[in-house]
Amino acid sequence: MNLTVRIGWLCLAAVSVGILVFGVVVALFPPDGDAGVYRADGLASAGLGLFGMLIVLVPYRRRERWAWYALWFYPFFWVVHLIGNLPPSDDHVHQVLFIALSLLGLLLPVRAFFPPKPSIAA
DSSP states (O other): OOHHHHHHHHHHHHHHHHHHHHHHHHHHSOOSSOHHHHHHHHHHHHHHHHHHHHHIIIIITTTOHHHHHHTTHHHHHHHHHHHTTOSSOSOOHHHHHHHHHHHHHHHTTHHHHSOOOOOOOO
């Protein structure tokens, strides 16, 4: 496997695990407020992390382009969290880290997903 793809899938797997763990924690231990809504959000986040991990581990590692496109949801997800000041906390270090990891995981191996077309000699 190409080193850039390996680094890419490891970065995206770390983001997936972060989302999955956050979702499980919120589903099991909802913060004060509407526990049902928080549990539902936690379950949805856990599902996002789980499905993202499956996409990373199988089609992304096979260099399937649709997986590369689908995983652009990760930086979008974290940018919205950052701009909207959304949970899980008031410190934004993890959001910036996950944005950086997801962008690195998508941009570093871009040539593996979109190799240059062979030139036609005239």
